Amino acid sequence: xxxxxxxxxxxxxxxxxxxxxxxxxxxxxxxxxxxxxxxxxxxxxxxxxxxxxxxxxxxxxxxxxxxxxxxxxxxxxxxxxxxxxxxxxxxxxxxxxxxxxxxxxxxxxxxxxxxxxxxxxxxxxxxxxxxxxxxxxxxxxxxxxxxxxxxxxxxxxxxxxxxxxxxxxxxxxxxxxxxxxxxxxxxxxxxxxxxxxxxxxxxxxxxxxxxxxxxxxxxxxxxxxxxxxxxxxxxxxxxxxxxxxxxxxxxxxxxxxxxxxxxxxxxxxxxxxxxxxxxxxxxxxxxxxxxxxxxxxxxxxxxxxxxxxxxxxxxxxxxxxxxxxxxxxxxxxxxxxxxxxxxxxxxxxxxxxxx
DNA sequence: AATTTCCCCAACCGCGAAGTT
DNA sequence: TAACTTCGCGGTTGGGGAAAT
Numbered sequence: 001x002x003x004x005x006x007x008x009x010x011x012x013x014x015x016x017x018x019x020x021x022x023x024x025x026x027x028x029x030x031x032x033x034x035x036x037x038x039x040x041x042x043x044x045x046x047x048x049x050x051x052x053x054x055x056x057x058x059x060x061x062x063x064x065x066x067x068x069x070x071x072x073x074x075x076x077x078x079x080x081x082x083x084x085x086x087x088x089x090x091x092x093x094x095x096x097x098x099x100x101x102x103x104x105x106x107x108x109x110x111x112x113x114x115x116x117x118x119x120x121x122x123x124x125x126x127x128x129x130x131x132x133x134x135x136x137x138x139x140x141x142x143x144x145x146x147x148x149x150x151x152x153x154x155x156x157x158x159x160x161x162x163x164x165x166x167x168x169x170x171x172x173x174x175x176x177x178x179x180x181x182x183x184x185x186x187x188x189x190x191x192x193x194x195x196x197x198x199x200x201x202x203x204x205x206x207x208x209x210x211x212x213x214x215x216x217x218x219x220x221x222x223x224x225x226x227x228x229x230x231x232x233x234x235x236x237x238x239x240x241x242x243x244x245x246x247x248x249x250x251x252x253x254x255x256x257x258x259x260x261x262x263x264x265x266x267x268x269x270x271x272x273x274x275x276x277x278x279x280x281x282x283x284x285x286x287x288x289x290x291x292x293x294x295x296x297x298x299x300x301x302x303x304x305x306x307x308x309x310x311x312x313x314x315x316x317x318x319x320x321x322x323x324x325x326x327x328x329x330x331x332x333x334x335x336x337x338x339x340x341x342x343x344x345x346x347x348x349x350x351x352x353x354x355x
Numbered sequence: 356a357a358t359t360t361c362c363c364c365a366a367c368c369g370c371g372a373a374g375t376t
Numbered sequence: 377t378a379a380c381t382t383c384g385c386g387g388t389t390g391g392g393g394a395a396a397t
Contacts, residue, residue, distance in 0.1 A: 015366075015367090016366075017365090017366090036382085037383070038381080038383090050382085050383090052367080054384080055365085056365090056366085058384095060365075087385095087387090088385090089385075089386065090384075090386085101384095101385075102364085103364085105386075105387085106363075106365085107363095109363095109364095110362070110363055110364075111363095
């Protein structure tokens with residue numbers, strides 16, 4: 001219960017380790033092993049606290065530590081495990097031999113997290129970001145319908161919950177888009193849209209994905225039926241205007257590794273019509289799970305995941321809001337779909353400032 | 356060449372869980 | 377059972393190198 005006494009008060013050394021200190025620690029552990037970190041520094045002749053010694057050993061000096069860049073496979077594994085475990089870095093590290101939790105955490109925060117954000121994916125929930133997603137659908141569905149929009153109503157949320165910056169941007173974009181529309185032939189614009197479509201590779205484990213999606217929908221329907229109805233109505237409008245979704249065209253090839261994010265099917269069965277539909281050009285490609293609505297003749301979008309997990313809150317390991325069984329074993333993880341779906345984020349949305 | 360900004364990552368900090376007395 | 381100690385985890389920081397200006 002109680003807190004450990006602070007080492008600072010004993011005048012112990014802090015900061016970077018010297019080679020000499022490293023060697024002392026290595027020598028001691030090789031001889032005696034690491035049992036009691038509390039007494040180890042004294043016994044090893046180090047002016048460090050036990051905590052610091054443990055950290056130095058586990059994160060740096062341990063002989064089985066793998067150094068160097070993360071491989072693509074390791075990166076893929078991290079993303080998959082993170083989608084299941086959340087920020088359980090030690091658990092993730094346990095499945096990546098030679099990698100430490102600290103290293104994985106750092107790599108996540110400096111590389112993977114940023115990339116997901118760039119792609120419009122919430123790195124916490126691994127879902128498309130609600131704000132960007134809905135802004136996109138609102139823009140699309142409203143362009144041809146009304147001259148006045150009420151974003152809060154469309155979103156089905158209280159006005160105070162909507163980022164005012166988003167509203168401002170949306171309104172601004174809406175008005176500029178309307179001006180354009182008056183000067184352009186509608187059919188010509190439709191043709192442009194059809195050229196900006198989403199590309200699907202293959203669907204892996206389709207049935208599992210559909211089942212998961214169904215469970216998510218049932219749960220969310222039970223808790224927020226009116227909200228779901230509102231979302232589905234809104235999204236149906238959107239997807240009806242974007243029926244080019246189901247193209248089988250292969251993705252363009254000028255993509256770098258940085259552009260790809262593999263996503264496990266069983267966890268992303270709800271990715272559905274998350275794409276923007278009316279983009280006027282795109283240079284960002286996101287790899288998404290192909291399952292969802294693409295297998296659904298109605299093209300309905302499931303907002304279950306978006307609604308069930310707050311985009312800014314940590315994903316609980318055993319959340320009641322999901323039917324995912326967290327006792328996932330290796331074989332289940334390995335069964336994740338590695339096929340990828342890409343969708344494009346329209347350039348019109350400069351999302352950088354919202355990241 | 357000098358300065359500033361950005362980025363990475365080793366290390367620290369605080370907290371809670373588990374273990375011990 | 378309470379008080380205390382130890383350990384381990386996740387979040388955060390800051391030093392230093394690289395890149396940009």
